[in-house]
Amino acid sequence: MNNESIKNANEAPEPVGLYPHARKVGNLLFLSGVGPRQRGSKQIPGVTLDSEGNIKSYDIAAQCHSVFKNIRLILEAAGSSWDQLVDVTVFLTNMKDDFKVYNEIYAEYFKDNQPCRTTVEINNLPTPIAIELKCVATIDM
Incomplete structure (x- = not known):
């Protein structure tokens, strides 16, 4: 496989x-896991950290919108x-508390295109985020 197959935004x-x-x-087109972080910033949309870098609070809706924006980019x-x-x-990372809001926002973004979907709860992600997506799309040859 050559480097021409690698795609970065x-x-x-x-x-x-x-x-x-x-x-x-x-x-x-296989996308690596994509979270809500923003390019060139340590800030994560919808996340408030304490002085030690632990999650103090988070807004799953803000993170969902940011993840979907990053996927589109x-x-x-x-x-x-x-x-x-x-x-x-x-x-x-919190199916019990976040699934309802996430599912409503997902439905807004995917009402016209309905790809197959799997949603799983995991213990944590590599950065202090509550959601990450892994996607597959078709791409014109």
């Missing part, structure tokens, strides 16, 4: 490790689009 948040925003394989930079999403895996 200048506007999306920098990866927190050695991985691309996305990788094209055939007519599929990556898709478009790679030559795909929102309506070409075919599979979405959602990781939530």
